[in-house]
Amino acid sequence: xxxxxxxxxxxxxxxxIGDKEVLKDLNLTVNKGEIHAIMGPNGSGKSTFSKVIAxxxxxxxxxxxxxFNGKSILSLEPDQRxxxxxxxxxxxxxxxxxxxxxxxxxxxxxxxxxAENKEVKTLSTDFFNLLNEKLKLLDISxxxxxxxxxxxxxxGEKKRNEILQMMLLDSELSILDEIDSGLDIDALKxxxxxxxxxxxxxxxxxxxxxxQRLLDYVKPTYVxxxxxxxxxxxxxxDLAKELELxxxxxxxxxx
Amino acid sequence: MTDQPNNTDVEKFxxxxxxxxxxxxIENDNIAKGLNEDIIRLISKKKNEPAFLLKFRLKAYKKxxxxxxxxxxxxxxxxxxxxxxxxxxxxxxTKKLESLDDVDPELLKTxxxxxxxxxxxxxxxxxxxxxxxxxxxxxxxxxxxxxKMNIVFTSLSEAAQEYPELIQKYLGKVVPIGxxxxxxxxxxxxxxxxxxxxxxxxxxxxELSTYFRINEPKSGQYERxxxxxxxxxxxxxxxxxxxxxxxxxQVHAAVVELIALDNADIKYSTVQNWYTGDYKSRGGIQxxxxxxxxxxxxxxxxxxxxxxxGSSVTWKYPSCLLVGDNSQGEFYSVSFTKDYQQADTxxxxxxxxxxxxxxxxxxxxxxxxxxxxxxxxxxxNAKALGARNYSQCDSLLMGNxxxxxxxxxxxxxxxxxxxxxxxxxxxxxEEQIFYFLQRGISLEKAIGLIxxxxxxxxxxxxxxxxxxxxxxxxxxxxxGTVG
Numbered sequence: 001x002x003x004x005x006x007x008x009x010x011x012x013x014x015x016x017i018g019d020k021e022v023l024k025d026l027n028l029t030v031n032k033g034e035i036h037a038i039m040g041p042n043g044s045g046k047s048t049f050s051k052v053i054a055x056x057x058x059x060x061x062x063x064x065x066x067x068f069n070g071k072s073i074l075s076l077e078p079d080q081r082x083x084x085x086x087x088x089x090x091x092x093x094x095x096x097x098x099x100x101x102x103x104x105x106x107x108x109x110x111x112x113x114x115a116e117n118k119e120v121k122t123l124s125t126d127f128f129n130l131l132n133e134k135l136k137l138l139d140i141s142x143x144x145x146x147x148x149x150x151x152x153x154x155x156g157e158k159k160r161n162e163i164l165q166m167m168l169l170d171s172e173l174s175i176l177d178e179i180d181s182g183l184d185i186d187a188l189k190x191x192x193x194x195x196x197x198x199x200x201x202x203x204x205x206x207x208x209x210x211x212q213r214l215l216d217y218v219k220p221t222y223v224x225x226x227x228x229x230x231x232x233x234x235x236x237x238d239l240a241k242e243l244e245l246x247x248x249x250x251x252x253x254x255x
Numbered sequence: 256m257t258d259q260p261n262n263t264d265v266e267k268f269x270x271x272x273x274x275x276x277x278x279x280x281i282e283n284d285n286i287a288k289g290l291n292e293d294i295i296r297l298i299s300k301k302k303n304e305p306a307f308l309l310k311f312r313l314k315a316y317k318k319x320x321x322x323x324x325x326x327x328x329x330x331x332x333x334x335x336x337x338x339x340x341x342x343x344x345x346x347x348x349t350k351k352l353e354s355l356d357d358v359d360p361e362l363l364k365t366x367x368x369x370x371x372x373x374x375x376x377x378x379x380x381x382x383x384x385x386x387x388x389x390x391x392x393x394x395x396x397x398x399x400x401x402x403k404m405n406i407v408f409t410s411l412s413e414a415a416q417e418y419p420e421l422i423q424k425y426l427g428k429v430v431p432i433g434x435x436x437x438x439x440x441x442x443x444x445x446x447x448x449x450x451x452x453x454x455x456x457x458x459x460x461x462e463l464s465t466y467f468r469i470n471e472p473k474s475g476q477y478e479r480x481x482x483x484x485x486x487x488x489x490x491x492x493x494x495x496x497x498x499x500x501x502x503x504x505q506v507h508a509a510v511v512e513l514i515a516l517d518n519a520d521i522k523y524s525t526v527q528n529w530y531t532g533d534y535k536s537r538g539g540i541q542x543x544x545x546x547x548x549x550x551x552x553x554x555x556x557x558x559x560x561x562x563x564x565g566s567s568v569t570w571k572y573p574s575c576l577l578v579g580d581n582s583q584g585e586f587y588s589v590s591f592t593k594d595y596q597q598a599d600t601x602x603x604x605x606x607x608x609x610x611x612x613x614x615x616x617x618x619x620x621x622x623x624x625x626x627x628x629x630x631x632x633x634x635x636n637a638k639a640l641g642a643r644n645y646s647q648c649d650s651l652l653m654g655n656x657x658x659x660x661x662x663x664x665x666x667x668x669x670x671x672x673x674x675x676x677x678x679x680x681x682x683x684x685e686e687q688i689f690y691f692l693q694r695g696i697s698l699e700k701a702i703g704l705i706x707x708x709x710x711x712x713x714x715x716x717x718x719x720x721x722x723x724x725x726x727x728x729x730x731x732x733x734x735g736t737v738g
Contacts, residue, residue, distance in 0.1 A: 041622030054693050057685065078692035087693075094690045111695040148708070165694060208298070 002211070004031040007173050007204045008053070009097050013064035015052050015229075018189035022048045022059070024229040029161050030173070033201040037215055037240060040148055041248045046208045047051065047091060049226065050175045054088040055081045084116035085172030089162035090100070096149035101161070104149045105131065134167045139190050155182030163194045174198075175206045180214040192217030197235045212244035272528040277284075286343045292316065295443055302446075305419045311427065314440030318433040328599040329628040329660055330367060332541060332568050334398070335506060340475045342444045361373050385410060385449045385465045390481055397461055407452040408463050414450035416514075421452060424482055429512040429549045429576070437508040438545035439476045445510065448478035453488040453519075460588025462718050466491040475506035477719050482512070482527040484519035486552065491522040493719055505530075507566075509544045517552030518580070524717050528724055531596050533568035537595075545571035550582035550608070559602065560584035560716045562725045564732050567596055572630065574603035577611035578637075584613040587713040589725075591732060592625035593708075601631035601662075606639035606672075615646040618710050622653040624701050635672045642669075648678045653702075653708050703730040 003218060008030040015023035022045050030036055031194055040046050052059050055078035065072050070205070097102065109127050110120045121127075137143065138160050150158050153155055159179055166174050176195070180188055195218050199205060207218060215237060223240045225248065226234040235241065286297055295316055299309040324334070385408065387393040401408050407418065415422050430444050449465040467476060470498075484490055507529065515521050523546075532539025548557035559573040575584025586602035604613035614635065621627035634646045650659045661678055683705055691701030705727050708716070714722045 051689075054689075056689055078689060079695050079697055082693055082695035090690065090693075094687050096687075096705065096708055097705055098711035104704075107696060107700070108694040109698075111697070115695060169695070 006031050007068065009065075009067040009070075010053075011065045011067070013052070013055065013066065014062040015048065016060050016062055017048070017058055020167045021062075022054065022229050026064070026230060028224070028231060030204045030206060032204060035199065035207065035218060035223040036106055037220040038206060038226055039210065039243060044226045045118050045229040046226055047177055048229070050088055050206070050208060052178045053175060054086060063205075064086055078170060080112075082169075083112060083126055085107075085129060085169075087166050087169055087171035089159075089166060089174065089175045089176040091177040091181065093149045093150050093158045093162055095149055095153075098149055100143040100146055101149050105145065105165065107109050107166060119241060120191075137167075138194050140164065156184065156187040159183060160187070160194075163191055165196055167194070172202070173206070175208065175210045179207070180208065180209055180211060188197065188214065189217060189221045212240045215240045227251065258352070258422075284343075284345050285341050288341050289338045290316075290340070290342060290444065294342055298444060298446065299423045301345075302415070303345060304412075304415055305423075307419070307423050308415055308426075309424040311432065312443050312445075315432045315439050316444075319436070319439040319443055322433075322436045322439060328570055328596045328630075329626055329658075330570060330599050331663075332570055332597070335541065336468050337440070339570050340506060342475070343446055345446075346432070349533050379442075382616065385463075387447055387449075387467050387476075388466060395728055401459075401461065404457055404554045406457060406459055407450065409450055411445075411448040411450045411481065414481075418452070421483070422450070422481070425481055425512070425514060426479075427512075429514060429547045430510050434472045435545060438510050439545040441479060441508045441510045441545070444550040445477045445479040448480045448509070449482075450480070451482040451485045451490065451492065453482075455485040456487045457485075458489040459491070460723075461492050462493055463665055464495070466495045468476055475508065478509045478513040479505075481514075482507070482523070483514045483520060484516065484521045484555075486517045486519060488516075489520040491524070491625075492667040493524040493526070493718060495528070496523060497669040505540050507540050507542050507544070508548075510668075511544070511573075513546075513548035513557055515548065515550050515552060515555035515582075517578075518554045518588060519552060520556045521548065522558045523548070523560070523573075524721060525563070526728065527563045527565050527569075528728060529565035530567075531565050531594065540565065540567040542566035542571065543568070544571040546571060547576065547582070548574070548703075549576045550584060552582070553579045553608070554581045555579045556583040556585075558583075558587070558716070560587040560713065561589070562710075562713070562717070562728070563598060563600060564728060565589070565592040566598075569596075569598040571600050574605070574678045575613060576605050576607065577613060577642075578607045578641060580608040580610060582608050582611045584611070584676075585716075586613075586615045586617070588617045589620070589710045589713045589729070590618070590629075590636075591620045591622075591729060592627045593622040593732070594625060595623070596625040598626070599628040599630055601629045603632040603634070604644060606635040606642040606644070608632075608639060608676075610643075611639055612642070613644045615644070615648075616712055617646075617648045618713055619648070619650045619659055620653065620706060620709065621659045623655040624656045626658040626660075628660040628662065630662045630664075633674060634665075634726055635674070637665045639710070640669060640671045643673045644675070646676045648676075649709070650678075651706070652680065652682045660702070699733070702733050706730070706733060718736070 004030050010026050010028040010100055010130055013023050013026040055076060066074055068084055068086065103116060105129055113120050140160055179191060207214060220237055223235050223237060224231045295312050299312060301710055303326055331522050342620060357655065382532050394407060430438050433439050451463055453459055467478060482492060529540035530543055550557050554642055557575050561573060563569055573586060577584050584604050590598045592598050601617060602615050615631055617626040617629045629648045631646060633646065635642045646663060648661050652659055667674060688701055706729060714725055717725055
C-alpha cells in the first residue's frame with residue numbers, strides 16, 4: 001500500500017468577491033502523483049477556485065484554510081506561492097507588448113532561482129538547453145521565443161506558451177484552467193503529451209475543463225463536479241464520460 | 256490615492272523621492288531679480304557679447320512685452336511672476352578657465368554625483384559633454400579631439416566670441432524672434448547653451464551631449480542651443496537635465512534650433528529629469544521649451560527622441576520644418592507623469608518639400624493624479640507632393656485618478672499625401688499584474704517590464720549608452736526601493 005502524501009488541502013473554504021459568495025465550504029485534498037479534473041457548468045466557480053489557490057487579490061477568504069505541503073499559504077502573496085511551486089495556466093493568458101518571450105521566460109526562470117537562493121546568470125546555457133528541450137517537446141519553432149509575449153499569438157500558441165512556462169518552472173502543483181479550449185485536435189495531442197511527460201509521482205495536476213476530450217489523453221485520478229461553489233460529486237474517469245452524455249442537470253436532482 | 260482596491264500596489268511604486276534633489280554650496284555671481292532693458296544690457300555685458308546679440312535681445316524683449324501668456328495647453332499652474340526671477344546666475348570664477356582642471360572642484364563633484372564625470376581620467380568614452388550650471392557653461396570635454404575634425408562644439412557664449420558670423424547667420428532662423436511667448440522671453444534673456452557646427456562631409460564620431468543643472472533657487476534657466484549640420488554631415492546630440500529640490504517653482508524656458516543642410520542627418524535626444532515638485536504639487540521645474548528643426552536641404556533628416564520624466568509642468572513640441580525635397584522628420588517620445596505632474600507635449604511636422612516624410616511615435620505613461628497630454632500637428636503644404644506621415648499615440652494609464660488626452664491636428668493641402676494616425680489607450684490592470692506575480696515575478700519587476708515594454712519602440716531610438724540609462728531612469732521612477 002502506497003501512503004498518500006497530500007500536496008494541496010482545501011479545508012472548509014468560504015470565499016467571497018465583493019458581497020457575493022463564490023466558494024461555499026469547499027473541501028478537497030490532492031495528493032502527490034494525482035491528476036484531478038474539475039468540471040462544472042459555466043459560472044460554477046471553477047476559475048475562482050484556481051485563482052483563490054494562486055492568491056488573486058480580488059477574493060476574500062472568509063473562513064477555512066489552504067494548505068500546501070502541510071502549511072497554510074493564506075498569508076502568502078501570489079509570487080511567494082509561485083516560488084513554493086504552485087503554477088496556474090491561465091484560460092486567457094495576457095499579452096505583454098514590447099517584451100520578448102525570451103526575456104520573459106528567462107525572467108521567470110531566474111526569479112525561481114533567486115527565490116531558491118541559487119546563482120542567477122543571464123543568458124545561461126542551462127536555461128537555453130532546458131528551453132530548447134521543451135520547445136522540441138511542445139513542437140514550437142524557435143522564432144516563437146523572439147516574438148513579444150503572447151502578442152499576436154494564436155489561441156493554440158498561447159496555450160503552448162503556458163505549458164512551456166509550467167515546464168520551465170517545474171512546478172509541483174499545476175492548475176491548468178481550460179488548457180484545452182480553442183485547441184484543434186493536433187494541438188490538443190501535443191499539449192496532452194507535454195502534460196503526461198511532465199507529470200511524475202512527486203507532482204500533482206488539476207485540470208479545469210468543460211470537455212471529456214482532454215481526459216481521453218490525460219487520465220485523471222479523480223473527477224470532481226463543482227456547482228454553486230461546492231463540490232457536489234466526485235468520481236473516477238468514468239464520471240466525465242457520464243457527464244458528457246447526460247450534462248449536469250441530473251446531478252442537481254440527486255442533490 | 257484611490258479608494259479602489261486594485262492598482263494601489265501600482266501606485267505605491269510610483270512614489271519615490273527625487274534622487275538629484277541636492278544643491279551645491281557655491282558662491283554665485285547673481286544679478287538682481289527682475290526683468291527690464293537694463294537687466295538685458297547687463298546680461299549682454301557680462302557675456303561680453305557682440306553688438307548684434309544685444310540688438311537681438313532688445314528686439315525680443317520689446318515683442319515679448321506685447322505678448323500674452325499662452326493658455327491653450329491642458330495645463331493649470333500659477334501665474335509666473337517674471338519680475339521675481341534672477342536672469343543671470345553663474346558660479347563665481349576668479350580667472351578665465353583654460354581647461355577643466357581650473358574648474359572649481361565642488362562643481363566637478365556635483366557633476367560627478369549626477370553621473371557626468373568631466374575630468375579627463377573619468378570622462379565618458381565616446382561622449383563629449385558640455386556641462387551647464389545655472390547660466391554658464393562649466394566646460395566641454397573632448398574639445399581637442401573635435402577640433403581636429405573641425406567640429407565646433409562649445410558654449411553659445413564662447414561661440415558668440417569666436418564664430419560671430421555663424422551665430423549671426425543662424426540664430427533665430429528656425430525659431431524667429433517673436434515666435435511664441437516663452438521662446439521670445441528666451442531670445443531676450445538667454446544666458447548660455449551649446450553650439451555645434453558639423454562641417455561638410457564629417458560624421459561626428461562622438462555623441463555630443465549637454466548636461467543642464469539648475470542650482471540657484473531663484474534663478475531660471477534660459478539656455479539656447481544651436482546645431483548646424485552642413486552638407487553630408489551627421490551628428491547625434493543628447494541633453495540631460497536635473498535640478499535641486501526646492502519648494503518654489505523654477506522656470507526653464509529653453510530654445511533649441513537645428514538646421515540640416517543637403518543630406519545632413521541630425522539626431523537629437525533628450526532625457527529630462529528636472530525636479531517634479533513633491534506629491535502635494537509644491538515646487539518643481541516649469542519646463543517651457545521650444546525645439547524646432549529645419550530640414551532645409553534635400554534628403555536631410557532630423558530625428559527628435561525625448562524621454563520626459565521630470566518637471567512639474569512640461570510644455571514642449573519638438574518640431575520639424577521639412578523644406579527640402581525628400582527630407583525626413585521623426586519624433587519619438589516617452590512622457591511619464593506621476594503625482595501632480597502635468598505634461599502637454601507632442602510634435603509638429605510641417606511638410607513643404609516634395610516627398611517629405613515624417614513619423615511620430617508618442618508614448619504617454621500617466622500615474623497618480625497627473626495629466627498627460629499629447630498635442631500634435633501634421634501640416635502638409637500644397638507644394639509638398641507625395642508627402643507622407645505616420646503618427647502613433649499610445650497611452651498607458653496607472654491608477655484611477657489620471658488624466659490623459661490626445662489632440663492630433665492634421666491639415667492637408669494636396670491630394671497626393673498619405674497620412675496615417677493610430678492611437679491606443681491601455682491600463683496596467685490587476686489581471687496583468689497577477690499574471691506576472693503568478694509566474695514568480697515581483698510587483699516591481701512586473702511594472703518595470705510592462706512600462707519598458709511599452710516604451711521599447713522609443714528607447715531603441717536613443718543612442719545605445721543612453722537607451723539603457725533611460726530604461727533604468729524610468730524603472731527608478733517606478734520603483735519604491737531603489738534610490
